Amino acid sequence: MSDVRNASMILRDRFGTAPEIGIILGSGLGGLADRVQGADVARYSDIPGLPMPTVAGHAGQAIVGTLAGKRVVLLRGRWHLYEGYDPVQVTVGVRSLARWGVKGLIVTNASGGISKSLAAGDLMLIADQINLTGESPLRGQPAFIDMTQAYDPGWREAAVAAARDAGIPLKQGVYAGAAGPQYETPAEVRMLAAMGADAVGMSTVLEVIAARHARVRVLGLSCITNMAAGGAAAQKVDHEEVLRTGAAVADRFAALILAILPKLRC
Ligand code: HPA
Numbered sequence: 001m002s003d004v005r006n007a008s009m010i011l012r013d014r015f016g017t018a019p020e021i022g023i024i025l026g027s028g029l030g031g032l033a034d035r036v037q038g039a040d041v042a043r044y045s046d047i048p049g050l051p052m053p054t055v056a057g058h059a060g061q062a063i064v065g066t067l068a069g070k071r072v073v074l075l076r077g078r079w080h081l082y083e084g085y086d087p088v089q090v091t092v093g094v095r096s097l098a099r100w101g102v103k104g105l106i107v108t109n110a111s112g113g114i115s116k117s118l119a120a121g122d123l124m125l126i127a128d129q130i131n132l133t134g135e136s137p138l139r140g141q142p143a144f145i146d147m148t149q150a151y152d153p154g155w156r157e158a159a160v161a162a163a164r165d166a167g168i169p170l171k172q173g174v175y176a177g178a179a180g181p182q183y184e185t186p187a188e189v190r191m192l193a194a195m196g197a198d199a200v201g202m203s204t205v206l207e208v209i210a211a212r213h214a215r216v217r218v219l220g221l222s223c224i225t226n227m228a229a230g231g232a233a234a235q236k237v238d239h240e241e242v243l244r245t246g247a248a249v250a251d252r253f254a255a256l257i258l259a260i261l262p263k264l265r266c
Contacts, residue, residue: 173198
């Protein structure tokens with residue numbers, strides 16, 4: 001049996017019918033899990049088909065419960081190309097949620113800021129993406145899916161309005177997804193800026209392709225944890241800094257998601 005069929009059946013057995021909305025928590029952003037009311041937690045190791053993540057900051061849990069009055073499923077920990085997973089394995093979580101019956105997905109991540117209008121600690125609504133991995137989870141299928149509105153326009157509007165009403169500053173920009181695991185060189189960051197990328201990270205883009213293939217609506221939120229290639233200060237970038245900034249903005253990030261959730265219609 002395929003991993004996705006297996007995982008979705010186990011999710012159904014364990015948690016019942018699928019919540020409408022799934023949330024994938026990125027590096028250091030797992031704190032939202034503590035806000036879930038009536039949380040029912042399963043470890044990925046109890047869901048055959050979902051491999052345990054290998055990276056610090058990714059716990060490896062599926063959590064079902066209520067956030068801002070909405071029943072949601074959180075995936076705390078995702079899969080990356082740089083761990084050695086292929087594009088199909090990287091998207092096993094998204095595809096399992098979709099098969100279970102999840103209709104909308106909030107993808108979150110940590111990223112390096114490229115645009116001059118971004119600073120470490122900013123939250124950025126992902127308006128669009130650039131897939132720089134050279135990969136697709138759809139390779140081998142004639143799936144010519146539309147990606148012109150990969151990040152749902154109605155949901156983006158709802159997020160902007162929710163952030164404004166809650167008084168939480170929210171930037172907006174284009175997320176470039178690289179394969180990693182090495183951070184970018186200054187020359188690569190200049191190239192990314194010229195391409196139109198506002199921020200760069202090592203996740204999300206393949207998940208969003210898989211979600212759109214499954215007709216799942218997507219909202220993307222990025223936490224700018226550092227300036228890519230250290231920015232103008234030519235500071236080095238390290239994973240500890242990424243996790244530290246993620247932890248420092250965790251409360252604002254959680255508040256933003258709690259403000260947005262009631263406004264999302266699947
Ligand atoms: N580059 C790539 N991925 C990242 C970065 C970065 O600077 N920060 C957090 N994830």
